[in-house]
Every structure is written in structure tokens, then in C-alpha cells.
Amino acid sequence: MMNGLKVPFSSSFIPQPFLATTSVLMPPSTSFVAAGPTPPPSSRRVAVIGAGASGLVAARELRREGHRVVVFERGAAAGGTWVYTPAAESDPLSVDPRREIVHTSLYDSLRTNLPRECMSFIDYPFSSCLSPAGGDPRRFPVHSEVLRYLQDFARDFDLYGLVRFQTKVERVERDRDGRWQVRSKRTGDPGEQSEVFDGVVVCNGHYSEPRIADIPGIHTWPGKQFHSHNYRVPEPFTDKVVVIIGNSASAFDISREIARYAREVHISSRSEPDEPSRKQPAYDNMWLHSTIAGTHKDGTVVFKDGSCIHVDVIMHCSGYKYDFPFLETNNIVTVDDNRVGPLYKHIFPPLLAPSLAFIGLPWKVAPFPLFELQSKWVAGVLSGRIAHPTVKEMMDDVKAWYSEIKAAGWPKRYTHNLSNNQFPYNNWLAEQCGHPPVEEWRQLMYVATSKNRIARPENYRDEWDDGHLIPLAEEDFQKFLGHVRLS
Numbered sequence: 001m002m003n004g005l006k007v008p009f010s011s012s013f014i015p016q017p018f019l020a021t022t023s024v025l026m027p028p029s030t031s032f033v034a035a036g037p038t039p040p041p042s043s044r045r046v047a048v049i050g051a052g053a054s055g056l057v058a059a060r061e062l063r064r065e066g067h068r069v070v071v072f073e074r075g076a077a078a079g080g081t082w083v084y085t086p087a088a089e090s091d092p093l094s095v096d097p098r099r100e101i102v103h104t105s106l107y108d109s110l111r112t113n114l115p116r117e118c119m120s121f122i123d124y125p126f127s128s129c130l131s132p133a134g135g136d137p138r139r140f141p142v143h144s145e146v147l148r149y150l151q152d153f154a155r156d157f158d159l160y161g162l163v164r165f166q167t168k169v170e171r172v173e174r175d176r177d178g179r180w181q182v183r184s185k186r187t188g189d190p191g192e193q194s195e196v197f198d199g200v201v202v203c204n205g206h207y208s209e210p211r212i213a214d215i216p217g218i219h220t221w222p223g224k225q226f227h228s229h230n231y232r233v234p235e236p237f238t239d240k241v242v243v244i245i246g247n248s249a250s251a252f253d254i255s256r257e258i259a260r261y262a263r264e265v266h267i268s269s270r271s272e273p274d275e276p277s278r279k280q281p282a283y284d285n286m287w288l289h290s291t292i293a294g295t296h297k298d299g300t301v302v303f304k305d306g307s308c309i310h311v312d313v314i315m316h317c318s319g320y321k322y323d324f325p326f327l328e329t330n331n332i333v334t335v336d337d338n339r340v341g342p343l344y345k346h347i348f349p350p351l352l353a354p355s356l357a358f359i360g361l362p363w364k365v366a367p368f369p370l371f372e373l374q375s376k377w378v379a380g381v382l383s384g385r386i387a388h389p390t391v392k393e394m395m396d397d398v399k400a401w402y403s404e405i406k407a408a409g410w411p412k413r414y415t416h417n418l419s420n421n422q423f424p425y426n427n428w429l430a431e432q433c434g435h436p437p438v439e440e441w442r443q444l445m446y447v448a449t450s451k452n453r454i455a456r457p458e459n460y461r462d463e464w465d466d467g468h469l470i471p472l473a474e475e476d477f478q479k480f481l482g483h484v485r486l487s
Ligand SMILES: Cc1cc2nc3c(=O)[nH]c(=O)nc-3n(C[C@H](O)[C@H](O)[C@H](O)COP(=O)(O)OP(=O)(O)OC[C@H]3O[C@@H](n4cnc5c(N)ncnc54)[C@H](O)[C@@H]3O)c2cc1C
Pocket: 049, 050, 051, 052, 053, 054, 055, 072, 073, 074, 075, 079, 080, 081, 082, 103, 105, 106, 107, 111, 112, 113, 114, 119, 167, 168, 169, 170, 203, 204, 205, 206, 207, 250, 326, 359, 360, 366, 367, 368
């Protein structure tokens, strides 16, 4: 159960091989690996937008398949959201359209919320044993360790030569021949460059465009508002009374960190009942409330649980929106209440498949291995080595998924929440590509970490019960050590 809602499909994380009734899960009879004499795979010219984890692994897989790849990256470094900067956006709420965009949403103290073994790409170990001198060998390391891992990945697979840094994609649209025109602009250059590609793989991330909570009376409330996208360090909150909206991983970390400096921290969570607020165990200045009923000119915030507090700062930890400002598809692909669709398997718009693909949309997942399998599939489908279903079959599959979401009582915005379905989804992708299923230890580790986060919310990153799985991961990693330069 999540937020009182039923999770669609099987509630087991352990893959229940290809449950035939589900739409995300294809029954084995509808595997699309091309049968019979396979046509020679064709090489396409493909634009990848973004050089974060998804863009890097997409570039690697596309090139492995023989495609000619250009990666456009508006930033100056590879690694996407893991490229931390202490700078935040000029508008702390990130609503001013004229603001300069800062891509990362990391805060200075951030440590991963997944164990490194589970996070790693399938064939490129993220092992404590490989952490260099001066690195962070902990199982849940700081963000700089993840950035090092991704940049090592780019170096070891020779991806840097494919990336055009400081080059922002401004516009992507189809021309009359069904090819894609990509207009990009390099920082400092006066004009744009226009090029034509056979395929476009969108890897622009989805943690940069904040979603702001709707709060009654907020326009006359005199306090300061932030979105967690712009949170970096706790010191500015010293002696303040702070409301944190949300109960995500970021809300959890930020509330704990701010509580060491602030006078009071009040967490407002949709999943809390409208009952009297509760003091958080182990904190004498932190309370958990239901949602906000209203804010007032005198600076007070009233919660639906009846409490009324004079507040200095409201921090929105209310998540992010999918956003593709550069993409023109004549409404073939739309974003509606954070549903990007229609997308077959969260990747291909049926009417534009396979020349347009999205990597990295699913959430509540272990992202890197999922990106890797999505990328392998996209690369194989683009070359024609792996067949994809007809437009009607793909549309039917999307509709079936939407019906299941609706039947489960999930809102549209949970369309890409894979939750318990990520491993069957990964295994479906793996099967399409002729790749072995995801390692059992990885699935067990993901489940154990989810449970440990609930059992030990304050110290799950340093105490765990699944240590017996680490040697299994390390044993598996041995197969891939050839890829890793031990620097
Ligand atoms: C606070 C936070 C904590 C997280 N913690 C974890 C964790 O512990 N473990 C984990 O596995 N995952 C974690 N994640 C998830 C993380 O987002 C993924 O791990 C992964 O990094 C996403 O990669 P991506 O490539 O899809 O997107 P991003 O990393 O966001 O990369 C997208 C890239 O696209 C570029 N781009 C965007 N638009 C354009 C354009 N128009 N033109 C050119 N380039 C463009 C951006 O500059 C960026 O480099 C966390 C995310 C956040 C926000």
C-alpha cells in the first residue's frame, strides 16, 4: 500500500515471470525479439538529449548497436543531477520563467538512499572496494562518489567524444520525411545549429522542474517560500520556524537536517490523518501534521489538524514535473498531470516509435540498471534487430496500463511509478534484448533497503540486516572488473 492506495499488479518484488494479465508485463508469447531470418541491423544517426546517468548509458548502448550518436548536454560536465553546485536558482521557489535554471536538486550533505551495489549499472560495478583514495567507500556514499562513478563510466567507455557540452537543445521536431530536426545552441555562440537525426532519445531527467503545493491564502502570507530543488545547506534556517510540505526521501532528510538549526520544524504530510499533530520521536522541535488548511496575512499557518503556528519559511518538498520544453510533437505526446503519454512501456510513443524514445521516466525504482535495460532495448529496436509491436498493439497496452492504474485508485501522476513492478518490468526488457534477468541479490537488496528505511528511518544508511547480500553482489561484479580502470 502507498498513501492508502493499492499498488497495481503483484505486490511481490520478486519477479513473477511475465504475469500474462498485466500490461507492463508482457506474456512470453508476445516477445518481440525478431524471429526467423533477421534483417541486418541498420545504423541510425541518433541524438541523445542529456549526459546524466540515462544519457550516458543510452549513448553507450546505441553505439554498441552500431548507431552514430551525438549527445547534447547543456551543462559543462557529465553526470546530470549528480553534478552538485552550491548555487541555487535566483527564485527560491523556481516559478519565475526568467530565472536561470540550475539543473541539480542535490543538497550538500546528501548520501544515497540506495546501497551502492543495488544502484550500480549491471555491468559496471559501483563497489566500495573500487572507491579511490579520498573517495567515500561507504555503502550509502555522498553524492560526489556517485558523480565520480558516472564520470568514470563515461571515461572507461570512451563516451566523452560523443558529448557536446554546454550545448542546449532548444527545439526537436519532425520534418516531412519523418526524421527529426534538432536545433541546439552552444553557450557563447550567437546562433543556433540545426541538424537532422533519424532518432531522438530524450534523457533530460525529471528532477529539475519543481511542483509547488497549492496552499489556500498563500498570496497574502508574508513568509518566505522555497522548493527543495533550491535547498543546499541548513544554516540559513537557524532559529526559524519552518514548515516542510511532503513526505518524500528529500523531505525526510531535509527536515532532520534543518531541525538541528531551526527553532521548530513542522512537517505537513498528505498521508497524515486530520488528527492532532504528533511530536517526532527523538526530536524535541519537530512535529508531524496533516495538510495545510490555510495561510494568513499575520504569518500564521493553520493545519487541518487544527494547529495554528506562526511560520517563517515554507519549504515545498512536493516533487517535480516532467518537462520537455524543446519537444514539438503536434500533441502526439503530452504531459497531463505528470503522465507522459501515450508511451509504450514508458518509452516509445506508439505513433512515433521507434524514432522517438524516452529513457528514465519511471520512478520509485533503482534507476541505473533500469536505464541500462531501457537503453539496450531502444538501441536494438532502432536498428531493427528487435521488432516492436504494431501501433494498435502498443496503444492497447498503454490503455490497459491506464485502466489498471485507475482500478487501483492511483492518480494519473503515478503513471510512471513502477514501485513493485520495476523488476518484472526490467526482466521484460531484458528478455526482449536476450539479456539475463536482473540479479536476484539486487532485487532482494532493494526490498531489504525499503524495509530497513521504515525500520530504522534515522540510520538505515549505516545499519542494515542484508549484509549477506553484499558478497553475492561483489561476486557478480568480478565478471565486469575488466571494464573498470583501477586508478
Ligand atoms: C535529491 C535526489 C536524490 C537522489 N538520490 C538517488 C539515490 O540515492 N540513488 C539513485 O539511484 N538515484 C537517486 N536519485 C535519482 C537520480 O535522478 C537518478 O539517479 C539519475 O541520476 C537520473 O539520471 P538522468 O540522466 O535521467 O537525469 P539527470 O541526471 O537529471 O540528467 C539529465 C541531463 O540532461 C541535461 N539536459 C536537460 N535539458 C537539456 C537540454 N534542453 N539540452 C541539453 N541537455 C539537457 C541536464 O543538464 C542533465 O545533465 C536522486 C535524485 C534526486 C533529485
